[in-house]
Structures are given as C-alpha cells and as structure tokens.
Amino acid sequence: MARNVFVLLLVLLIVCIMQVLGFSRLTLFHTAPDALAVFLGFSAVTLGRNAGTGFGFLGGMLCGILTGDIGLHMLAGTTGGFIAGSFHIPRDSHATPSQKMRRIYGATASAAFVSHTVLAIGLNPLGLSPVYRIVVLGLLATLFTLMLAFVSNLLILKNTISD
C-alpha cells in the first residue's frame, strides 16, 4: 500500500511537471488538456474520493508552485479530485474494464470541468467573459482532457485497469 502511494506520488509529480511544462503549451482557443484531471480521474475511481481529494490537493499544490498561483490550483485540484471521487468503483466491484474506463472518463471529465471552472473564476488574465470562460472554454478544456485520457488509456491505463 505504502509502495503504491509512493509510486502514485511519483507519478503525480511527473504528471504535474508534464502538465505545466508540456500540456499547458498545447493551447487551442485559450484552452489546454489537463493531465492532472486524467490522473485524478484514474486515482479517484480506483482509490476513492478521499484519495482523489488528497491527490488533487497535492497535485494542485505542485502545479501552483510551478505556475505561481498555489492556492487557486490547490482549490481547483481539491474540488476536481473530490468530484472525480463520485465515480469511485469499490475494489470488490465486479465492473468490467470497459465500465471502469467509462467511469474514469466520467471522473476525468468532471475533474477537468470543475478544475477549469475554479481556475476560470479565480484567474482571468485575458479579461474574457466569465460565462464564456466557464461554459465554452470549460467544455473545450474538458474535451481536450478527454482526448488526453483516451490516449492515456490506449498507452498506459488500459493495462492497469485490466489488471
């Protein structure tokens, strides 16, 4: 268990670094895919709401340290992880891999949208309309994040979930 937590924390660190230094540069219509949301979706579904919340808090803190807005990213990660925890599948569940994957997609989308919303409320460097930022750009960011989750599923998560 402790080993798993350590591995997850390490992955979280890598994900945060990749998000800040890599994915955040892949912008389209002022939005970018959220790798942290993908991680939160996966961890919340498999480990539960508390884990999602905790990882969201830590991930937000790491991203915040790297970007400069620590508190806001912590809040976004925490709420995203908490919301993603709603899609948790108990360990003794008999859900199929595809069901689990759907839950993960749902959790990822929820985490991405909530996180984006929190960030959109707190940060508005371009002076865009809040509604536009929350609804339009939030949905776009969620879509990009789902695409990232799909790619991740194909490359990494598929094997993990099937286990």
Next chain:
Amino acid sequence: MNNSFKIFLRYNSWILVSLLSGISFIITAIEQNDVPSKVAVAGYDLRGYVAEKIQGFGYVLHLKKENDRLLAQNSRLLTKLLVAETALQRQNALLNIHAATPPAMQGFKTARVIDRTFSERENMLLVDKGRNEGIRKDMTVLTPDGLVGRVVSVSAHYASIMPLIHSDFKVSVVSAGTRTTGLVSWDGGRADMANVEHIPISSTLATGEELLTTDFSTFAIAGLPVGRVTSVMPGRLFSMVKMKPAVDFSRLDYVLLAPLNNEPEKLRMLSTPGPGKREPLTQQ
C-alpha cells in the same frame, strides 16, 4: 462519542475536502495579500540586519587594530605639531631679539641657548653656534637688555659661555651717573644679585644708578648695561655695593655675540708686569 465518530466516518470526504479547500482559500488569500512579497521583503530586511550585525562584529574585531593605527598616527601628528610649534616659537623669539637689538648691534651673531648648568657658584651656558659660525673665545655675550657673559671655550658648532652669575666672572663697570668705576663679581647664591667691588667710600654712587661696561675691559664692548645699583653700604675702605643684573638669566633663550674687542697690543701691555703695577681690572 460513537455518533460523532460515525458522522466523521460517513462524511469524512466532505470534511477532508472542506479542510483542504479551506487551506487552499487561506493560501489564496495570503497570495492575494502579497504576503510572499512581504515575507520576501522581511527576509531581505532580516538578511540586511544580519549582514549589518556581522559587519558590525567584524568592525569591533578590527577596532583594536584601528585604534592602534590611530594612536600611532596621533603620535606622529603630535610630534609634527610639537616640532612645528617649537620652530614657530624659536622663530618668534629670534624675531623678537632682532627687533629689540639696537642698530649698532645688528651685525652681531645670534645664538640659541641650548643648555645650561646651575649650581650655587658656577653657572654655564651652551649655545648652538661655534667656530664654524665665527664664534671666538672671549667674545662678549649679551642681549638687548645687557651683558650676559663671555665665551670661554669654542668647539666647531658650540660655544660655552661663562655668565655674569659665575663666581669666576668679573667685569669692570662704570656708573652712568657719577662715572664711578668698580668691578662686578658674583659670589653665588641668588642669581638676581651681584656685587660691585672696589667702590671707595668717598664715591657718590647712589642706589638706582645704572652700571655699564667700561673701556677697560679686555673682552666687553664699552657701554653695555650690566645692572642697576640696589644698595650701597659703606665699609672700612670700600663700600659694599649690591646690584641687580640687567639680564634675567632665568629667561635666556637667544643671545647675541659681539665681535672681539681686544687689541693685542693693549693685552700685551697689560699682561707685562712692572714695578709697582697692580693687577689690572680688565684682566679679570
């Protein structure tokens, strides 16, 4: 208690998210209040304060060294000041003696008294001019106030002077008013009192009369003030006359040295003993 625990277990996720959200809000609030900048500024202040204290400590450590250096510098400056002040005083004294010197004495040599010996009967002066500066034995030593003494020995750069207040010194004098001649001597004791010998009781010498050097002298130029009569007491054959020297020997700084006043022929004649010849006054 059990209920509380059950509630905690049931809503732990909400409690956790509330707690973490609260922390996030607090951090956000701190960030918006620019607390990190303030912390950074406070850090700079602290760093500056510590650096200043460390510098101050280093300053204290070097204080002794600096103090020693300043003491040495102070000593050097004090020495320079003393030298400069002494030179200035000498210059002023020299100017004073030249200003007070009568025109007739302007060609005299000026010398500074650099040493003197005191005793009950024998006082000697040493001046900083010698043979190289044209000083010769038996030259008259004087100040604008009057006779000081005579040169008794000369080296290359120094000359020794026997002053009036020496028991071996004698000079013939004549009173300015009554033209009474006598011989001034000093028998020790007070430096401001000398005797005038060989004054006959028939003399009209009076108290307060000025005594001058005579033409009889083998060394002194005539007409120099020697002193002033302070008391005349008649004796059996001669009066006992006291005089106050014209020169204050306690304040001698610079003196003048007059050119030699001896004529070899006169000295030769005076030194040749003859029948019935008494010892001349000027030989003494």
